[in-house]
Amino acid sequence: MKIIMLGAPGAGKGTQAKKIADKYQIPHISTGDIFRANIKEGTELGKKAKSYMDQGLLVPDELTLELIMDRFQNPDCANGYVLDGFPRTIPQAEALTAALEKNGETIDYAINVEVPDENIVTRMSGRRACLACGATYHVVYAPTKTEGVCDRCGEKLVLRDDDKPETVKKRLDVYHSQTQPLIDYYTKQGKLVEVDGTQNVDAVFDAIVKILGA
Numbered sequence: 001m002k003i004i005m006l007g008a009p010g011a012g013k014g015t016q017a018k019k020i021a022d023k024y025q026i027p028h029i030s031t032g033d034i035f036r037a038n039i040k041e042g043t044e045l046g047k048k049a050k051s052y053m054d055q056g057l058l059v060p061d062e063l064t065l066e067l068i069m070d071r072f073q074n075p076d077c078a079n080g081y082v083l084d085g086f087p088r089t090i091p092q093a094e095a096l097t098a099a100l101e102k103n104g105e106t107i108d109y110a111i112n113v114e115v116p117d118e119n120i121v122t123r124m125s126g127r128r129a130c131l132a133c134g135a136t137y138h139v140v141y142a143p144t145k146t147e148g149v150c151d152r153c154g155e156k157l158v159l160r161d162d163d164k165p166e167t168v169k170k171r172l173d174v175y176h177s178q179t180q181p182l183i184d185y186y187t188k189q190g191k192l193v194e195v196d197g198t199q200n201v202d203a204v205f206d207a208i209v210k211i212l213g214a
């Protein structure tokens with residue numbers, strides 16, 4: 001199964017993608033997590049990506065595509081994957097379609113997690129991230145068992161640099177101008193499905209499972 005998660009920053013793509021990956025036994029591929037891991041390790045790619053990410057801008061398509069096409073070569077992708085945060089622009093979506101077509105493949109679903117902008121800033125300011133394993137929490141909506149510590153791996157949680165309200169606003173602008181057009185793109189391909197992302201985490205997941213099948 002090949003799935004794309006669409007939705008504004010903070011809509012809950014990562015949260016749902018992790019649950020999908022667990023249930024359907026496919027890898028969760030988050031370009032944001034890969035960039036953050038590279039920044040943490042101080043790689044060349046990380047250095048290049050950081051300057052864009054800190055401003056709330058997208059990393060250029062060329063860099064992003066190189067990274068994701070490389071990731072697809074990993075044998076764990078043989079049974080599909082859930083993509084979280086990729087594609088984010090029309091050229092990225094076109095490159096993905098072309099790469100799949102070469103092997104006679106297509107994605108199965110593009111799941112749009114719908115959350116209005118008004119809800120996003122609250123979600124982001126309460127988000128806490130684990131840079132070690134990629135888990136995300138929320139101080140109110142998805143708290144950890146011990147404050148500030150990742151339930152999954154025990155690392156210390158951080159408030160992401162780009163989750164400050166000013167940067168979130170910029171990211172929402174970028175989302176509307178560069179990523180939202182993908183909704184049309186996947187509607188035309190007959191792949192788009194929508195879920196109401198304002199429900200609680202489990203209710204959103206139930207809606208997704210109804211679509212994907214148990």
Ligand code: ADP
Nearest residue numbers: 009010031032052053057058059064085086088
């Ligand atoms: P969120 O979880 O809020 O949607 P991500 O972790 O997916 O954020 O992405 C964080 C940042 O990483 C983005 O704001 C952007 O700078 C960069 N990024 C992630 N994925 C992509 C992509 N597919 N294309 C370009 N930039 C990306």
Ligand code: ADP
Nearest residue numbers: 010011012013014015127137138141142200201
């Ligand atoms: P995205 O990957 O789309 O940027 P995340 O999955 O990281 O979004 O979620 C953003 C923030 O909102 C996190 O703090 C997360 O714990 C919280 N969150 C995710 N889904 C929900 C939900 N359905 N209701 C309330 N809060 C949520």
Ligand code: ZN
Nearest residue numbers: 130133150153
């Ligand atoms: Zn962790």
